[in-house]
Amino acid sequence: MTNKLSADTEAALDLVNRTLTEAETCDHAVSVLNYDLETICPEKAMAEQSNVISYLENQSFKLRKNESFVRAAETLFRHRGELSEFDAVLAETLHRNYLKEKNLSPEKRKQFSDVRNQAFLDWLRAKKTSDFSIFAPSLEKIRDLSLEETALREERLPDTYDNLLDDYERGMTAGELDACFGRCLEVLLPMLEKIKGSRKKIRTDFLRRRVTDEEQRRMTDYLCSVIGLDMTRSAWALTEHPFTDGLWYDDARITTHFHPTAFASSMYSVIHEGGHALFEQLQPEENYTHHIRMNKTMGQHESVSRFYENIIGRSEAFIHLIYPETMEGVSERELYEAVNAVTPSLIRTEADEFTYTLHIIIRYEIEKRIIGGTAAIGELPELWNSLYEKYLGIRPENDREGVLQDVHWASGFGYFPAYALGNFYNAMYYRRMKEDLSVENAVRSGNLGKVNSWMAEHVFFSADREDPKTWIRNITGRSFTAEDFLQYLTEKYGALYGL
Ligand SMILES: [Zn+2]
Known part of the structure; x- marks a missing residue:
């Protein structure tokens, strides 16, 4: 804590805290209702429940737009030097949002x-x-x-696309992405050709084996416990599209989807969403009391979910740990290879770890051209298809498996890079983590707690208080780069395909 606050600042902080506590009570109820709507709400109740959600959302909105609240928030920003670290971050966040919406x-x-x-x-x-x-x-x-x-916007960056990107990944610019993605293409495209030409044949037939709902239920419980999710503060349910909702400090819920003939798909969605939930569970409680727990960027969040899903979940050590005895006729090695097989595919959400970034680069290139005015909307299907052909060597037969596959552009642009940035960040902190502990031994022996403690201390602790570039530099002592990710892929897939 810092010095004693002036009376003005004290009053402003009090008003801001009271208002946000009230608004967050509405948001909390909205989250519970949404979770219910997505999982077990009866069909005929949905319309009424949506009305309740709209009502509460509007209440929360009105509280945050109230003039005395906005004035108090601006007072806090002017006196942010007097505030505690957490409150100063809150003041800056509120000010940033205020500037963004001031003229709307x-x-x-x-x-x-x-x-x-x-x-x-x-x-x-x-x-x-x-x-x-x-x-x-x-x-x-x-x-x-x-x-x-x-x-x-009251304050804006010169490049229009940078403003959109900044909404999802504070401080990141298209210039930096161009450089990172350029390096990815340089390294990944020739390597993909080698993988395609490799004589290594990976057996994947058993991934289509029928697995009953009951078995998938048991697997979901087991995976939640293996990754160290505190199930007294979490729960899971079934939905069409898996997601995580950090409702409150003691309530980070996930969902999954059972595929009778694609068990690995639900297995990795549990680990992915479980990673998001660990981030929510293991963050400082002060993020809640000081109303800054929503500051995490999409890239920071995806870095964690993908860390658990790919770096941990698709490692040999993890496969050894969970190798199911019931999987008759399949060796541990075969299972490891199958969940890492590289196959260029049309659908991003089903892409393997190696080709995933190429799907993001395609979307990024198209987005920049839409915003920069160098691609007309009518040209997009053809542009999309030709980029798939160029980078992945395959061409969609129709728009459903092409330009229409993702929902994101229906709300705007600038989101997709966060997925790739997540991989760049987690490869950087994984490298740093290995200096402190033997990750492989910890995972192999089922001691994920060690990994989680390291993540809580280094990765989760200050995520809501620092912009991503500062955050990753403080964790690793190095500047943001895609090189660790490229090195990680080169080593892993070089070994797998004997390149
Ligand atoms: Zn995610």
Whole structure:
């Protein structure tokens, strides 16, 4: 703590705390209702439940937009030097959001939200019928909205795309991404050719073996416990699309989906979402009491989920640990190879660890061209298909498995790079972690607690208080780079394919 606060600052802090506590009570209820809506809510109850959610969301919104709250938040920002570290971060966060939305009238806000809602519905219809022309008019509006919204900002970066990127990954720029992704292409494309030409044959037939719901249920419980999730503060349920919701400090829930003939898919979604939940569970409790627990960027969050899913979950040590006795006729080595097999594919969410980044680079290149005005919306399906051909050597047959596969563009641009950044960050801290502990031994012997403690101390501790580039430098002592990730892939896949 710092010095005694002036009376003004004290009053402002008190008002901000009281208001945010009230708003977060509404948000908390919204999260519970949403989780229920996604999991067990009866179909006929959904409309009514959605009304309750809208009502509570609006209450929370009104509290945060209240004039006396906004004034108090600005007072805090001016006196941030007097505040504790956690409160100073809160003051900066509130100020940043204030500047972003200052010039947005309620009418504009409503207009933007209507465009996004319509875009989502059009995307659903377009994907169902695999017809991009249904989505195209909405996507044009989303592009215009993105340009207009960034132009209205009180403080903005010179490059429009950087402003969009900054919403998901504070401080990251397209210039830095260009350099990282350029290096990825330089290293990954020739290596992918070698993998395709390799004589190594990986057996994957048993991944399609039928596994009952009951067995997958047991596997889900087992995996949650193996990765060290505290199940007195977590729960899981089934949904169409798996997700994690950190509802509150003692309540980080995940969901999964059972695939009867693709057990590895639900297995890795449990580990991925479990990683997100560990991040939520093992962060400092002060993040909650000081209202900054939502500061984590998408890239920071994905770094953790992908760390558990790929670096840990797809390691030989982890496969040794969980090698199921019931998997008749499959060796431990065969299981390890199968969950790491590299196969260029059309669908990002089903991509292997090696080719995943190429899917992101394709989206990034297209996004930049949409925002920069060098690609018309009507050209996107062809642009998409030709980039898949260029980088992955395969071409979508239709828009459903091409440009329409992801929902993200129905709400805007700038999100996708976070997935790749997550891999760059986690390779950097994994390298640093190995200086402190034998990760392989810890995992092999089922002692994930050691890994989790290291993560809590180094990775989770200050994530909400630092921008990602400062955060990763403080963890590793080095500047942000994609090189560790490329080295990790080169070593792992070079060994697997005997290159
Ligand atoms: Zn995730």
